[in-house]
Structure formats: structure tokens, C-alpha cells
Amino acid sequence: MRLIFFVSYFLSALISSAQNKQAFDITTYTTPKGWSKTEKPETLTFSKEEGANFCMITIYKSIEASVNADTNFEMAWQSLVQENLSVASKAIMQPGSTDKGWENRIGSAAFDKEGTKGVAVLISSSKNKILVNILMLTNTNAFQTEVEAYLESIAFTENSTAKVTAPAPAKSATGLKPQPELWVGRRLSVSIYSTPDLITDRYVIYPNGDYNPNVPYEGLDDFDQSKQPESWGKFTMQGVKGKFKSKYDEIAVTRKSDVQLEKDGYSFSFYKCMDVDGLRIEGAYTHVSPDWGKDPKLNYLDGAGCQFVIHFKKDGTFDDKGNFFNGGDPNTNNCPGGKGTYSIENFTITFTYNDGRVVHRLFSAPPTRNPFTYNETYYIGHAAHYRKK
Numbered sequence: 001m002r003l004i005f006f007v008s009y010f011l012s013a014l015i016s017s018a019q020n021k022q023a024f025d026i027t028t029y030t031t032p033k034g035w036s037k038t039e040k041p042e043t044l045t046f047s048k049e050e051g052a053n054f055c056m057i058t059i060y061k062s063i064e065a066s067v068n069a070d071t072n073f074e075m076a077w078q079s080l081v082q083e084n085l086s087v088a089s090k091a092i093m094q095p096g097s098t099d100k101g102w103e104n105r106i107g108s109a110a111f112d113k114e115g116t117k118g119v120a121v122l123i124s125s126s127k128n129k130i131l132v133n134i135l136m137l138t139n140t141n142a143f144q145t146e147v148e149a150y151l152e153s154i155a156f157t158e159n160s161t162a163k164v165t166a167p168a169p170a171k172s173a174t175g176l177k178p179q180p181e182l183w184v185g186r187r188l189s190v191s192i193y194s195t196p197d198l199i200t201d202r203y204v205i206y207p208n209g210d211y212n213p214n215v216p217y218e219g220l221d222d223f224d225q226s227k228q229p230e231s232w233g234k235f236t237m238q239g240v241k242g243k244f245k246s247k248y249d250e251i252a253v254t255r256k257s258d259v260q261l262e263k264d265g266y267s268f269s270f271y272k273c274m275d276v277d278g279l280r281i282e283g284a285y286t287h288v289s290p291d292w293g294k295d296p297k298l299n300y301l302d303g304a305g306c307q308f309v310i311h312f313k314k315d316g317t318f319d320d321k322g323n324f325f326n327g328g329d330p331n332t333n334n335c336p337g338g339k340g341t342y343s344i345e346n347f348t349i350t351f352t353y354n355d356g357r358v359v360h361r362l363f364s365a366p367p368t369r370n371p372f373t374y375n376e377t378y379y380i381g382h383a384a385h386y387r388k389k
Contacts, residue, residue, distance in 0.1 A: 021153065025061045027132060030153035032146055046150065048143055054118070055138040055147060059154075064372040065131035066275040069096070069103035072131045073124040074258055075274065075370035077107060080135055081120050085111040090257075091122065102127045102156060111137070125156065129278065131372075132156060180206045180220065182273040182347050183261065184367050199367070199379070203244070203270065204347075211235045211244060217381045219348030219362040259368045271367030279344045279371050281312035285378065285385040286323070293389040306337065310385075318342050318351060323380075324359060349380060 021028040024044040031037065035046040047056040060080075065072045073091075081087050091107025098104070108121040118139035125132045134154070136147070185201035202215035204223070214231050216223055225232050233246025242261060244251040252264040259272040286309045292298050301307050306322035320337040340353040349363035361381045365371035371378065376387050 021155070023157075024059055025132075026130075026157045027059050027062075028153075028155045028157065029059070030150065032150040035146070035150075048146070050142065053140040053142050055136065055140065055143045057134065057136045057147065057150065060133040060135070062130050062132045064278065064280075065126060065129055065370065067126075067129055068275075069105055069124070069126040071258060071274065072126045072370075073105035073107065073122070075368075075373070076124045076131065076133045077122055078368070079370065079373060080133060081109065081111070081122055085113050085120055085137075087111050087120065127156075179275075180204045180346070182215065182364055183270040184273060184364075185268065185270050199382075199384075201270070202362075202382070205235050209235050211246075213244070213246075213249070215347075215362060217362060218360045219350075220346050221348045221350070221360055273347070273364040273367050274370050276347060276363055276365065276371050277345050280314045280316060281375065281378070282314045283375065284309055284311045284388045285380075286310075286388075287380075287383040287385050290377070290384075290386040291389075292386055310380075312342070316341050316343065320351070320353075323385075324351075324361075 021030050023029075024039065027044075029044075032046055032048075035048045038045040038047070042061045043058050045056060045058040047054070065075075077091050081091070087109050089109050091109055093105070093107045096103065096105045102125045105124045105126075106122065108119055111118060111120050118137055121136040121138075123134040123136075125134075134151070138147075181204070183203045183205060184199045185203075201213060203211055203213050204215045204220060205211040210225070210232060211234070212223075212228060212232050214228055216227070230247060233244060233249070235244050236242060237255070240255045242253045242255060244253070253261040253270065254264055256262050256269070261270040263269060286292050286301055286307075288301060288308050289295065289298055292301055301309050308323055309321040310323040311319040311321070317339065318341070319339045322337040324336070336357075338353045338355060338357070340351055340357075342352070343350050344363055347362060347364055349361050351357075351359040351361075353359070362379065364379045365374055366377055366379070366384075378385050
């Protein structure tokens with residue numbers, strides 16, 4: 001079956017008038033006649049089958065994302081297509097478009113999931129750190145006219161339920177531009193999706209090429225070239241070839257993708273951490289074990305008193321049960337936990353306790369993971385913190 005490329009036909013009409021239509025989250029649409037509808041809290045799906053032919057189109061609820069439309073598409077492709085459909089290949093990209101501020105990216109690939117074969121077509125639309133994904137799975141062109149009519153009816157409003165907090169300006173005593181990139185190394189892992197504890201290196205790269213291979217435990221809020229002055233170097237790229245060069249080291253790399261830099265001559269790569277600005281978290285986290293909530297031996301973490309646990313809420317508040325105490329005995333009162341508010345910007349999480357204490361820690365999701373859609377593990381400081389299951 002040939003790949004379906006007719007989707008580009010309606011990209012320019014994707015952000016159209018929203019009158020006389022049904023609504024799902026910030027997406028409005030006209031229901032296709034004769035198609036089955038399935039609506040869930042996070043998705044809206046229309047499907048049709050005729051004999052062996054099928055087509056299924058799913059709209060996903062808007063989410064917080066990065067400002068980069070290409071990065072948003074890549075992360076959506078990984079989570080919605082590669083992981084769910086066991087698609088190993090990259091997307092075959094078509095020309096994108098921009099309409100009323102929405103940046104559209106579209107890609108497709110063949111899939112074979114448990115004997116069901118077809119083509120997956122993903123449309124990702126980004127604006128102001130809001131992302132809407134539309135995924136079509138089909139094995140036929142028989143429904144092309146109906147699909148085009150339905151997708152042409154789709155429009156987006158500005159009233160997203162995904163709350164976005166405007167990032168605070170990054171601090172810099174040396175004139176370094178804000179929004180650095182955070183790259184991490186995995187020396188021991190054969191897969192970037194395996195246990196996240198295998199991170200061994202953390203490189204921060206600024207837009208002007210300045211980099212440091214020793215990202216501090218406290219994060220980047222007050223990090224500049226006055227700290228660790230001997231460790232700073234320059235990162236340069238020419239085409240797909242790049243180089244980290246400092247007083248002590250020179251590392252040649254090859255860009256394999258937007259999220260992978262392969263170290264030349266080694267089975268070792270750097271992987272990019274996605275933007276975390278404005279992220280809000282919901283759940284309880286600990287660095288003790290990824291099996292928290294499943295292993296009965298770890299039930300003590302739910303107990304009263306000082307524990308290596310911190311609870312986050314989407315409203316920007318936290319309850320630290322003792323996650324950051326240093327040298328204290330969890331069985332004593334030497335446990336400076338407490339409640340307060342948190343903010344996440346510039347790969348730094350800032351905890352402001354109600355008693356006036358302020359704690360800064362480096363913060364990221366595992367490399368290549370979108371922190372706005374993947375919440376199983378976050379790095380606080382240099383330690384992986386696992387969400388209670």
C-alpha cells in the first residue's frame with residue numbers, strides 16, 4: 001500500500017472558521033456522517049470500516065509544550081507513533097505551514113501492529129507553547145473525500161485548558177543568552193528508554209556556543225562563567241559535524257537527530273533534554289526506588305514523619321516530607337521539610353518554603369522525553385525521582 005500524502009491538501013485550511021461546529025477542548029469540528037465517534041477525557045476519535053478497509057482519526061487534548069514546533073512534532077511522533085505502534089522509522093515529513101500563529105508539522109510512516117498494517121499520519125500544531133496533535137491511522141484511500149472534508153472543518157481556538165506560565169528571564173552575569181540547551185550522556189545504556197539512572201554527563205550549551213560539562217546540582221539560575229571558569233569551552237557545528245573544545249578536552253560529535261549527538265569513535269551519545277519552562281507537576285515523587293507504590297517493602301514512604309518524598313500539585317504548591325534533608329536521621333526530628341510553592345524555569349526548579357527558605361535544584365525529564373506528557377520520572381538535582389505508581 002502506498003503512503004498517503006493527501007493530508008497536505010488541507011493543512012492550509014486547518015485553522016479555519018469555528019462557527020456552527022462541535023467542540024472538543026480547543027478544537028472545533030464538523031462531525032463526519034456515518035463515522036463512529038469515541039470521546040474520552042484526553043482524546044476524540046472518529047473511525048470508519050468497510051470490509052478490510054479502515055480509517056481512524058484521533059484528536060488529542062491540547063497540552064503544554066515547547067516553543068519549537070519541530071521539537072514538539074518529534075516528541076509527539078515518539079510517544080504517539082513510535083512507542084504505541086512499534087514504528088522504528090522516522091517520519092517522512094511533508095512541508096509544514098503557519099496559519100494565524102499555529103505552526104503545523106506533518107509526517108507519516110507505515111506501521112504493522114499485531115498484524116494490522118497501515119499508514120500513520122501525524123499532524124502537530126503548535127502556538128504559544130500549546131500543542132494539539134491529530135493522528136490518522138488508515139490502510140486505504142477509499143475514504144479520502146470524507147477525510148479531507150472532516151479535517152478541513154477542524155479549527156483551533158485560543159482557550160486552551162493547558163495552563164502556561166510565562167517564564168521568568170534567565171539570570172546571567174556574563175551576557176550569556178537565556179534558554180540554554182541541556183544535553184546528557186549515557187555511557188552504559190543500550191537504549192535511551194531504559195533505566196534513567198544511567199546518566200553520566202550533563203552539558204549546558206548556550207546559544208552563543210559557550211558550554212560547560214559540569215552542570216551544577218543547584219541548577220542554572222545563578223550559573224555563569226564566573227563559576228568553574230576553567231571548565232568552560234566552545235561548542236561549534238558545521239553541517240552535521242560538531243565539536244566540544246575546552247582547555248582540557250576536545251570531543252567530536254555527529255548530529256544524528258535534533259535530540260542526539262553521537263560521540264565520534266564511540267558507542268556513546270549525548271541526548272537532549274526538552275524545555276521545562278512553566279511546567280506544573282501532579283503527584284508524589286521519591287528518589288528511593290522506581291517501584292515505589294508497587295513494592296510492599298517501600299510502604300514506609302507513605303508513613304508519617306520524615307520521608308524521602310515530595311508531593312507536587314498543579315497549582316504550583318508542594319509538600320516536602322524530607323526529600324532534601326542532609327545528614328539527618330529520618331527517624332528523628334532533624335528533618336527540614338515543609339510546604340511552599342515551586343516554579344520551573346531554565347532547567348531549574350525553585351522551592352520557596354512558607355518559612356522563607358529558598359532551595360534551587362537542577363531539573364529535567366529524562367533525555368528526549370517531553371516533560372509535559374511524560375511524568376514517570378524527573379531529575380531533581382542529579383537524582384532521578386520516581387512518581388508513585
